[in-house]
Amino acid sequence: MNTTGKMLRLHSTDPFFEDVVQIDQVDFPRPWSRSDWLSLDLNFHHLLALQGPLGIQGFCLFSILPGDDSAHLLKICLRKELRSTGLAMEFWAEILYYLREQLVQSVYLEVDADNTAAIQFYSKVCFQRLRFIRGYYSDGKDALTMLLTLQVENL
Numbered sequence: 001m002n003t004t005g006k007m008l009r010l011h012s013t014d015p016f017f018e019d020v021v022q023i024d025q026v027d028f029p030r031p032w033s034r035s036d037w038l039s040l041d042l043n044f045h046h047l048l049a050l051q052g053p054l055g056i057q058g059f060c061l062f063s064i065l066p067g068d069d070s071a072h073l074l075k076i077c078l079r080k081e082l083r084s085t086g087l088a089m090e091f092w093a094e095i096l097y098y099l100r101e102q103l104v105q106s107v108y109l110e111v112d113a114d115n116t117a118a119i120q121f122y123s124k125v126c127f128q129r130l131r132f133i134r135g136y137y138s139d140g141k142d143a144l145t146m147l148l149t150l151q152v153e154n155l
């Protein structure tokens with residue numbers, strides 16, 4: 001579907017897994033430690049990476065419990081130099097295709113209330129604002145929760 005990259009589902013033994021951990025460290029506002037990453041059960045945490053000509057361009061991480069038709073978007077991140085290029089929209093189209101294959105019907109997320117670019121992006125791909133939660137994060141920052149219901153036209 002996209003012309004720029006190929007989407008891969010990664011496990012921790014995959015050679016690209018370390019690239020994801022590194023992008024998280026460098027380019028994500030709330031990075032996890034390597035041991036946090038290694039403690040994930042990637043059978044029900046779905047780690048999707050976008051591979052381009054020069055390597056991994058970005059990733060997203062969902063939690064989808066077996067038998068559940070809702071997904072929790074834990075992280076989505078593009079390398080800084082690839083933002084505002086349209087690539088995020090292409091990646092999202094691939095992600096939606098994947099979620100449909102997993103029979104997911106809704107996607108939930110929390111985001112820093114001051115992360116304007118991410119909130120703008122989520123709104124553009126049809127997430128609705130749910131709640132503002134004051135002091136949600138451990139550093140006291142506020143969060144916004146958002147929900148996407150996957151209807152036929154979103155897929």
Ligand SMILES: CC(C)(COP(=O)(O)OP(=O)(O)OC[C@H]1O[C@@H](n2cnc3c(N)ncnc32)[C@H](O)[C@@H]1OP(=O)(O)O)[C@@H](O)C(=O)NCCC(=O)NCCS
Nearest residue numbers: 028074075076077078083084085088089116117118120121
């Ligand atoms: C979330 C993310 C993948 C979206 O990718 P992107 O390339 O930035 O997305 P887009 O350019 O398609 O959309 C972002 C929108 O925010 C706008 N924007 C970017 N920075 C902004 C800012 N500082 N203030 C206001 N708007 C901003 C862009 O103009 C764009 O809107 P437009 O399409 O109407 O012009 C990317 O921003 C990212 O990797 N962020 C870091 C990780 C992160 O914070 N993830 C979300 C938390 S899980």
